[in-house]
Amino acid sequence: MTWQLRRATAADVDKIMALETSIFENDAWSTEMMTRDVTDPGCYYLVAFPPDSPEHIVGYAGLQAAQRSPESDIQTIAVVKEARGRGLGRVLMLSLLTEARKRGAREAFLEVRADNPGAQHLYRSLGFEDLGVRRGYYQPDNVDAIVMRLPIPPAEMQFTDAAAPIAALAQPAEPAAPSAASAEPAPAAPARPLNRSNPLVLGIETSCDETGIGIVRGTTLLSNTIASSMDEHARYGGVVPEVAARAHLEEMVPAIRAAVAEAGIRLDEIDAIAVTSGPGLAGALMVGVGAAKSLAIALDVPIYAVNHLVGHVGADLLRGEGVTTDAPLEYPTIALLVSGGHTSLLLVRDLVSDVELLGETIDDAAGEAFDKVARVLGLPYPGGPQIDRVAATGSPTAIRFPRGLSHQKDVAKHRYDFSFSGLKTSVARWVEQKRDAGETVPINDVAASFREAVVDVLLTKAVAACTDLGVPRLLLGGGVIANARLRQVAQERTDAAGIALRIPPLSLCTDNGAMIAALGAQLIMAGKAPSTLDFGADSTLPVSLIQA
Amino acid sequence: MLLAIDTSAGTSVAVVDLTQGVIAERGVADTMRHAEVVGRLIQECLTEAGIQVSELSGVVGGMGPGPFTGLRVGIAAARVFALGIDRPLVPVISHDAIAYGHYRTGHTGPLLVVTDARRREVYWSAYSGADAAGLPVRIGAPALAKPAELLEADFVHAGLPRLDAATISAGDLGMVAELGFAAGRPNVSDEALYLRSPDVTVSTTGPKRVS
Numbered sequence: 194m195t196w197q198l199r200r201a202t203a204a205d206v207d208k209i210m211a212l213e214t215s216i217f218e219n220d221a222w223s224t225e226m227m228t229r230d231v232t233d234p235g236c237y238y239l240v241a242f243p244p245d246s247p248e249h250i251v252g253y254a255g256l257q258a259a260q261r262s263p264e265s266d267i268q269t270i271a272v273v274k275e276a277r278g279r280g281l282g283r284v285l286m287l288s289l290l291t292e293a294r295k296r297g298a299r300e301a302f303l304e305v306r307a308d309n310p311g312a313q314h315l316y317r318s319l320g321f322e323d324l325g326v327r328r329g330y331y332q333p334d335n336v337d338a339i340v341m342r343l344p345i346p347p348a349e350m351q352f353t354d355a356a357a358p359i360a361a362l363a364q365p366a367e368p369a370a371p372s373a374a375s376a377e378p379a380p381a382a383p384a385r386p387l388n389r390s391n392p393l394v395l396g397i398e399t400s401c402d403e404t405g406i407g408i409v410r411g412t413t414l415l416s417n418t419i420a421s422s423m424d425e426h427a428r429y430g431g432v433v434p435e436v437a438a439r440a441h442l443e444e445m446v447p448a449i450r451a452a453v454a455e456a457g458i459r460l461d462e463i464d465a466i467a468v469t470s471g472p473g474l475a476g477a478l479m480v481g482v483g484a485a486k487s488l489a490i491a492l493d494v495p496i497y498a499v500n501h502l503v504g505h506v507g508a509d510l511l512r513g514e515g516v517t518t519d520a521p522l523e524y525p526t527i528a529l530l531v532s533g534g535h536t537s538l539l540l541v542r543d544l545v546s547d548v549e550l551l552g553e554t555i556d557d558a559a560g561e562a563f564d565k566v567a568r569v570l571g572l573p574y575p576g577g578p579q580i581d582r583v584a585a586t587g588s589p590t591a592i593r594f595p596r597g598l599s600h601q602k603d604v605a606k607h608r609y610d611f612s613f614s615g616l617k618t619s620v621a622r623w624v625e626q627k628r629d630a631g632e633t634v635p636i637n638d639v640a641a642s643f644r645e646a647v648v649d650v651l652l653t654k655a656v657a658a659c660t661d662l663g664v665p666r667l668l669l670g671g672g673v674i675a676n677a678r679l680r681q682v683a684q685e686r687t688d689a690a691g692i693a694l695r696i697p698p699l700s701l702c703t704d705n706g707a708m709i710a711a712l713g714a715q716l717i718m719a720g721k722a723p724s725t726l727d728f729g730a731d732s733t734l735p736v737s738l739i740q741a
Numbered sequence: 742m743l744l745a746i747d748t749s750a751g752t753s754v755a756v757v758d759l760t761q762g763v764i765a766e767r768g769v770a771d772t773m774r775h776a777e778v779v780g781r782l783i784q785e786c787l788t789e790a791g792i793q794v795s796e797l798s799g800v801v802g803g804m805g806p807g808p809f810t811g812l813r814v815g816i817a818a819a820r821v822f823a824l825g826i827d828r829p830l831v832p833v834i835s836h837d838a839i840a841y842g843h844y845r846t847g848h849t850g851p852l853l854v855v856t857d858a859r860r861r862e863v864y865w866s867a868y869s870g871a872d873a874a875g876l877p878v879r880i881g882a883p884a885l886a887k888p889a890e891l892l893e894a895d896f897v898h899a900g901l902p903r904l905d906a907a908t909i910s911a912g913d914l915g916m917v918a919e920l921g922f923a924a925g926r927p928n929v930s931d932e933a934l935y936l937r938s939p940d941v942t943v944s945t946t947g948p949k950r951v952s
Contacts, residue, residue, distance in 0.1 A: 435809065435939035442813045442933060446820050460825060476810045479776040483748075483814035484821040486780030490787070491794055491825025496780075568948045621951040726780035 196281055198288055201231050201238035201253060208250045209240065216271045219334050223586045230268060235259040235681065237292045241272070241281055251276040254285035257677070258296045259684045263696055265298035265345075266677065270312075282315055290319070294345050300698055301345055304338040306331055316341050324700070327578060328424065342700075387495060392464040392717045395452070395488070396710025397445075399481030400473025400501045401534050402426060402437040404444035406452035407707025408463075409714050414513030415456035417700060417707040420444035427574045431564055432533065434474045441480040449488075452706070463492055465723070467713025470498035470741040471734030473534065478730035486726055495723030497713040498741035500734055501704075503548050505530045505670035506541055507712035508701040522695070525664050527551075529655040531679070532671035532704070533560030533575070536651070538609045538658055539736060541668075544712070545719040550736045551658055552609025555598070559647055560673045562613035566643050569621045570636050580640045581676055587641030589678075594646040595619050599653070608661075609654055616646055648679045652686045659692045668695045672703040716740055742792065744800045744822060745915030746783065748775040748815030749807030749835040750856060750908050754782040756790040756797075757915030759923055765789035766912040775814035783818070799828045801918040803835040803909060805934035806856070806864040806883045816933050831918040832931040836866035838914035839906045840877035844870070845913070852877070853901040855891065856909075863888050864936065867898040874924040876917065885936040 201209065206228050214221045222230075231238045241252040252272035258265035267289060272281050293301050304327065305312050321341040330338030391411040398405035404420040422440030426432050453460055468485030471478055482498070489496035506528045510521075528539040536554040541547070557565070560577060567576025572583065597612030598604070620643050627634045659667055667687055673679060674696060687694040701708055721740060728741040742758045752775050755766040765786040769778045787794065802819030805812045823830040836854045843852060852868045867881030881898050890896060891903075921928075 429941050433939055433941045436941065438810070438813060439933070439935075439939065442817050445817055446824050449821065449824060460827075476813075479810065479814050480817045482776040483779050484817040486776075487746075487783060487818035487822040488825045490780060490783050491822045493794065565948070618951045621948065625950060625952050726784060727777060729774065729777035 195244060196241045196251065196276070196284070197244050197247075198239045198241050198285070201240045203228060203232050205240050205250065205253075206231055208248075209253050212250065212253065212271055212273060216273075220331050222269070226586050230255055230257070233257075236268065237289065239285060239288055241276075241285060252281050252285060254289055256289040256293055258293045258298045259681060261297045262680065262684055263297070263299045264680070264699065265293035265296070265301045267301060267303035282312075283319070286315065286319055290343070290345065299345050301343045302699070303341050304330060305341060307337040307339055313339060319343065328427075329573065330578070330582075387717060388464045389717055389720065392714050393458065393462055394465050394467050394710040394714045394717065395449070395463050396467040396706040396708070396713055397481045397485045398469045398501070398504070398704055398706040398709045399441045399477050400469045400471070401477060401704055402432045402440070403704040404441045404448050405704055405706035405709070406448040407705055407710040408452050408456040408458065409511060409707060409710040411714055411718065412510050412512050412711065414511040414707055414711075415458065416452045417705050418448050418452040418455060419703070419705055420448045423575060430568050430574050431561070432474075434476050437474060438476040438480055441477055445480065445484050461492060463494055465495050465497060465713060465717055466492070467497045467499055467709045469501045469504065469709050470728050471501060471731035473501055473732060475730050475732040478732065482728070482730045496726070497716050497721075498724040498728040499709055499712045499716070500736060500739050500741070501709075502530055502535060502537055502539065502736045503544065503739045504708040504712045505702075506539065506544060506548070506668060507715060508670060508697040508705070508708035509668055509695055510544070510715065511697070511701060511707060511711050522668070523666055525662075526666040526668050526695075527655060527658045527662070527664050528668045528670060529651060530671045531559045531651060531669070531673035533564065533673075534558050535671060536611045536613070537736065538655060540658070540662060540664070545715050545721060545739060548736055548739055552607065552611065552654065554611040554613060555607065556612050556614035557617065559611070559613055559651065560671075562617050562647060563673070565617045566620050566640075569617075569624055570634070570639060577673060577676055580644055581678065583637050584641035584644045584678070587635070587637030587639070589641045589645035591635065591638035592623060592642040594623075594642055596646055596650040596653070599650060609658055611650065611654065613647065616643070644676070644678055648676070648682045651679065652682050656686050656690050656692065660690060665691060666693045666695070670697065670702055674702040675699050712739075742797050743831065743915050743918055744783065744786070744797050745803075745911040745918065746779065746801065746815045746819045746822070747803030747835055747838065747909045747911045747914050748779065748811045748818075749803050749805045750906070752778050752782060752815065753909055753911035753914070754779070754786045755911035755915050756786045756792065757912055757919055759919040763912035763916065766910065768908065768911070770908055772808075772811060775811040779814055779818050783822070794826050797826060797828055799823065799831050799918070800826070801831045801833055801911075801915050802931070803838065803911070803914050804832045804929065804932065805835050806858070806885070806936050807835060807934070808857075808859045809933075809935045809937070812933055812935065820931075830931060831922070832929050833914050833917050833921075834866070834879070834883060834929055834934065835909045835914065836864070836883055837877055837879065837917050838909050838911075839904065840866070840868045840879070841871075841875070841917050842910055842913040843904055844877055845875065848902075851901045853891070853898050853903045855903055855905045857907070858885055858937070861888070862886065863891065865891060865898075867901060874920050876920050876924065876926070883934055883936065
């Protein structure tokens with residue numbers, strides 16, 4: 194049996210939906226959702242049919258890959274029962290991945306039901322690696338999703354029908370010789386001279402609920418180990434600082450061991466330790482600071498106490514599996530950092546010496562707003578992926594929710610600041626009024642309209658900063674970057690404004706130790722003196738203090 | 742030779758040895774600056790002892806009980822130092838160090854050790870005396886209580902001579918580990934003794950109304 198593939202059009206949606214509703218009984222997409230994806234130029238849908246019967250669709254698969262976006266998502270794939278077991282799924286996947294690479298994607302992500310080992314086997318055989326688990330992602334069946342990732346090989350390599358081998362990416366050129374050592378007073382000199390050209394740095398990040406240990410050599414990523422206590426916070430509907438801090442203590446040693454093993458190094462080869470000293474949750478930060486100082490002394494190496502937010506920018510410098518681009522980060526650049534704890538706009542003139550805070554949230558962080566609105570809608574924690582999921586079938590224009598600090602009067606004082614508290618209240622009030630009136634709350638529309646309000650205000654202000662300051666570069670960071678709609682709108686708006694958009698791989702966007710190690714390595718290579726042993730955890734460390 | 746670290750009250754660090762006793766000890770009583778001072782204190786102790794880290798045969802960590810934020814800093818530092826020098830961690834209950842110090846300086850017989858748990862509560866441990874090795878014999882496990890409960894007639898250790906301590910000596914902590922090892926005693930658990938659940942309540946009513 195052979196099949197042919199062709200790109201799907203709106204005319205195929207009815208036939209696709211007939212398969213969709215029979216194959217995905219409980220969690221089929223809606224026709225609107227399918228139509229939108231199939232006709233979206235940022236997507237690429239294929240249908241498979243027997244050569245002699247072009248109208249007889251036996252399988253389909255879809256990719257989301259905005260042009261030049263470093264990331265792509267396998268949206269869906271389905272093959273009718275009669276056509277299974279003959280390699281059609283693999284052919285569809287390979288075709289999507291080839292298209293993803295053509296469009297410039299360096300990584301492909303997908304979610305697969307935990308109870309579908311056949312599909313998992315196919316993806317693994319194509320080189321996908323398990324990235325994590327999303328609990329209860331498939332509803333109403335309450336089945337976990339396994340999130341998988343494939344680093345897409347460079348263009349000259351073709352996907353073959355065998356497991357796609359992943360070529361080691363070229364090592365970056367040796368960084369330029371560091372400038373003369375700075376005049377800062379030198380703390381106690383380490384026993385051996387510091388390798389300033391290509392330092393092996395271990396980074397420790399504990400500012401929120403992720404215990405992140407990363408190891409880099411210069412700008413090369415060697416390991417990025419993250420132990421998250423997110424599941425423990427789920428029943429509280431948000432990060433509980435004490436729960437997070439206790440988890441850091443328990444995860445610290447196992448995470449360091451895992452990172453060292455993954456990097457294939459010995460601890461005593463480490464040239465320096467880098468650690469987040471702030472901003473973040475004080476009790477959580479303290480665990481990392483205490484551990485980092487102790488490790489630095491035990492290994493007799495210098496320590497660099499660094500700023501968490503600047504670390505998010507530093508993530509973009511890392512090269513290794515899953516990198517976004519080989520082009521160096523250019524300065525100046527605007528950075529938009531969006532997470533559960535932060536929503537900040539930075540002007541980065543130089544990563545190691547000149548970072549300016551343009552604006553930040555004056556109340557809730559964007560990720561916090563997602564969590565709170567999810568609660569209002571009766572969706573579980575963390576709210577971001579949940580809102581994203583239900584928003585997929587909602588209308589972003591159904592309800593006009595307020596855009597915080599966007600009125601003329603606010604813009605004068607808060608041009609680059611954000612506010613999400615009023616938005617959250619507005620959503621809650623809208624939902625309450627519906628419920629009080631005995632009406633059904635259109636959760637999908639509320640979620641889509643809320644998400645649109647957040648994304649709109651984030652990108653409006655970020656693009657305004659680029660335009661106002663004449664900086665044609667925007668870098669995204671923080672866990673909320675995982676939101677597909679945010680990335681999509683970012684791509685559209687920056688394309689329209691002639692701004693180059695950079696998004697590090699998602700694994701480096703969420704809080705992690707590799708970005709801290711990367712920033713530490715940059716400081717070392719720039720000739721900066723180590724921190725003294727007297728720094729503390731500073732929950733409000735200003736972004737202008739790159740090194741504490 | 743052991744490095745000992747305790748942050749269950751203030752911050753205390755020491756280098757000890759079974760035969761030489763406490764070789765170096767540094768402490769800061771401030772209960773709010775554990776993360777700031779722990780590194781400096783470790784370095785000063787190692788310098789004063791004049792040793793290389795490779796000469797250490799283990800790292801002693803004070804497991805508490807202690808108010809949680811500070812307690813973790815010392816335990817994290819001890820665990821990671823042990824990992825860094827590839828030597829074992831020796832966990833010791835911080836109250837045992839207080840009792841050991843009290844017996845070492847002449848006290849005999851039963852003893853109730855009491856430390857501040859903040860939030861108008863205290864931690865306590867009860868001891869019957871010191872054994873032949875000089876180690877305190879704990880008869881009542883570390884526990885959390887309201888101060889008034891310890892004064893009630895039906896308190897299980899009512900009437901014991903009471904020692905309220907505001908500081909823990911890492912020198913004593915280290916010696917408890919040295920003597921315990923020499924006497925072949927098993928290690929205590931390496932769990933942090935918070936003795937208190939995190940301050941969180943699970944909402945059963947859902948989100949609050951805004952209108």
